């Protein structure tokens with residue numbers, strides 16, 4: 140999965156209000172044996188979507204999902220906790236999401252998401268409650284201004300780590316940035332050992 | 333100078349470029365551990381960009397997640413869960429070979445779960461920065477290392493530059509007071525700590541575990557505690573090194589030798605948190621009245637004493653979890669029938685853990701109908717356990733004694749529960765489906781898991797302590 144730039148997006152929300160949605164829910168471990176970076180969308184939330192025999196569940200909340208119109212996932216607190224698997228943001232992106240909004244997003248997931256062009260947005264509790272209560276509402280997420288505008292309900296602000304933000308907007312490559320520090324790294328290695 | 337914490341000191345020593353408002357710090361990594369699941373895509377990026385592994389000498393690979401725990405068949409063929417799993421293992425072998433990285437591969441007597449072998453080889457040392465594409469890298473913090481899990485993109489960063497872009501996290505100290513009662517151990521402390529802080533309470537923090545009850549723990553116990561920092565949301569959990577740490581490391585393969593050892597110990601002695609060091613948050617936990625703990629929900633912070641009763645769900649989330657776990661409100665947990673027991677994982681698969689389980693299983697039988705799996709954390713643990721006859725204890729009790737690996741902790745190698753099974757597991761995650769589709773996981777200590785295997789229900793291990801009366 141290549142990193143895609145991100146600046147602004149208007150889309151409807153898809154709401155999963157449960158708290159502690161861990162990366163094993165986002166993509167179960169048995170789908171982690173692939174050595175590729177793409178194609179994980181079909182495994183996204185697999186056990187929420189399919190029964191033990193691999194048949195689509197009639198009761199799945201994802202039956203109401205449309206990848207063309209629902210690019211913003213609104214999730215309960217502590218989204219993305221658990222395993223550090225980067226397959227989780229890969230799966231969400233491949234499935235169709237570009238933004239995850241919650242009151243609280245797990246550290247490693249957040250870091251992985253930012254590196255792949257999936258924007259993790261942490262909003263205040265009141266805004267979060269409003270979003271949870273209005274599934275399908277139209278929301279504009281503006282990374283340059285770090286704002287979330289909810290149709291008819293006003294605006295909220297969020298913070299993204301400044302370097303990650305620049306990387307997303309301007310397409311700066313973090314590995315390129317690190318490779319540019321090679322002189323400092325060599326100096327450190329000489330001094331330290 | 334301002335008083336510094338253990339974490340402050342290790343962090344400061346590894347800053348290559350200071351952090352600014354615009355950019356995170358460039359942090360040097362002393363040891364990079366890799367395994368088959370989270371590394372292939374990182375090597376692909378390296379190869380695409382024509383980059384080399386900067387420090388193969390600081391990189392160490394092992395095979396653990398996808399590897400079978402059953403022996404090879406007569407033709408020498410290992411029973412992989414799928415062709416993809418086999419290909420994933422082959423990819424790591426190929427990548428390590430091409431990039432000159434040492435791999436503790438299949439058949440290597442040093443192979444094992446990544447967080448078990450690092451300390452076992454003495455590669456894990458106080459004051460080091462250690463990363464791995466695996467969230468339980470916090471385990472290595474038990475030695476006073478700054479160790480944390482990273483994603484695959486970052487695995488690529490470390491392979492290419494031996495560095496990571498990181499902002500310094502906030503700090504939290506969790507102090508454990510009191511003396512642990514008999515039959516209660518580090519796993520119970522970990523579950524109590526997670527229950528106290530919450531599954532997201534440690535987010536954005538590096539935790540230091542301190543206090544008399546932590547000092548009293550063995551190195552194995554300290555590893556169990558640091559291992560589960562991530563279940564409280566913290567990427568880092570660390571403990572100041574002391575004599576126990578040094579004794580544990582001395583003489584191990586990768587540990588310094590001779591004069592270098594004395595020098596290292598002197599340096600390590602200076603790592604402890606100074607009086608007056610600042611912590612953004614302080615938590616205190618008294619362990620004197622702690623009971624053996626179990627989880628009864630689908631998040632590791634939902635726990636109770638093993639002899640408690642299932643509470644009535646207080647919210648929608650709790651009801652959802654209760655529906656999944658099927659513990660009947662008001663009934664004792666000990667009435668719940670257990671289908672499987674798993675003793676293993678980087679949380680509890682070291683020799684001390686196996687001894688604790690064997691002490692309860694010795695001379696007893698696993699309850700009919702219960703499948704019990706004992707999976708040592710490494711080849712070395714397996715050999716040591718067999719040398720003292722623990723394998724016989726488990727086999728005679730009717731449990732299965734397997735080859736080392738992650739096994740049912742993540743259930744991606746084919747070892748899994750059946751839908752609906754109630755599994756008592758010494759691993760670290762009780763998420764929905766973690767141990768197989770629709771499997772219900774109860775986390776517990778090795779002693780508790782062993783007692784559950786014997787009784788076929790959730791059971792209190794204190795009943796099996798020598799000279800124990802009836803524990804209510």
Ligand code: SF4
Pocket residue numbers: 396397445446447466468677678679737738741742759760
């Ligand atoms: S034993 Fe479990 S938690 Fe530990 S490294 Fe393996 S899969 Fe991860």
